[in-house]
Amino acid sequence: VRKIVIDPGHGGKDPGAMAFGLKEKDIVLKISKKLAKVLKNTYRYEVVLTRTRDIFIPLEERTAIANTHKSDLFISIHLNAHSDQASGGIETYFLNLATDANAMRVAALENATSTHSIGELQDILATLMKNSKIDESSRLARFVQTNLVSGSGRNYKPRDLGVKQAPFYVLIGAEMPAILAELSFITNPEEAKLLQNDQYLDKIAEQLAAGIVAYIDHHHTAAVKL
Numbered sequence: 001v002r003k004i005v006i007d008p009g010h011g012g013k014d015p016g017a018m019a020f021g022l023k024e025k026d027i028v029l030k031i032s033k034k035l036a037k038v039l040k041n042t043y044r045y046e047v048v049l050t051r052t053r054d055i056f057i058p059l060e061e062r063t064a065i066a067n068t069h070k071s072d073l074f075i076s077i078h079l080n081a082h083s084d085q086a087s088g089g090i091e092t093y094f095l096n097l098a099t100d101a102n103a104m105r106v107a108a109l110e111n112a113t114s115t116h117s118i119g120e121l122q123d124i125l126a127t128l129m130k131n132s133k134i135d136e137s138s139r140l141a142r143f144v145q146t147n148l149v150s151g152s153g154r155n156y157k158p159r160d161l162g163v164k165q166a167p168f169y170v171l172i173g174a175e176m177p178a179i180l181a182e183l184s185f186i187t188n189p190e191e192a193k194l195l196q197n198d199q200y201l202d203k204i205a206e207q208l209a210a211g212i213v214a215y216i217d218h219h220h221t222a223a224v225k226l
Contacts, residue, residue, distance in 0.1 A: 066178075078182050133177045
């Protein structure tokens with residue numbers, strides 16, 4: 001693995017989830033820039049961001065950017081939202097048919113700007129399964145989720161919502177392992193407050209990077225054994 005594409009969700013006319021005066025598009029851009037910096041400066045990876053400012057990029061174009069750059073990994077950064085303010089925590093997704101109603105709810109939120117319906121996506125996915133990087137994406141998601149939950153800081157222990165699968169349009173077509181991280185709930189008062197804290201965002205970026213690197217190290221070790 002040499003090149004990693006980071007995809008800050010939403011942007012421009014699409015603000016993503018909003019609560020407490022915060023917009024998902026702004027916070028995920030901040031986190032993505034911090035993550036890029038850590039991956040470049042600490043781990044010496046080449047990093048490409050799908051957007052570096054507040055612009056709208058269609059979901060279909062995001063993995064196309066990664067494919068064009070011949071990226072080795074694709075990481076899409078998002079924040080979660082729920083009508084119940086008590087809902088909180090961190091979860092990491094990879095592309096697959098949805099396994100539960102909540103995964104479907106999150107996919108519907110993130111697919112909102114797509115012209116395709118969830119039903120259409122399920123059909124598209126059924127044909128893609130044969131040659132996609134599902135297993136590697138699942139493994140990458142597990143390493144990232146584990147690191148995010150275990151190292152988010154002593155002052156706040158996020159709820160571990162686990163690794164899940166759902167039909168996210170932004171992940172379709174990726175020619176490399178691809179995941180979507182839902183890093184906190186913008187609708188949860190405690191988490192929304194943390195998302196305004198630069199140190200918390202630094203910690204999230206560091207743990208995201210640690211999870212990515214742990215996956216790469218594991219992948220390398222497994223390849224050497226073969």
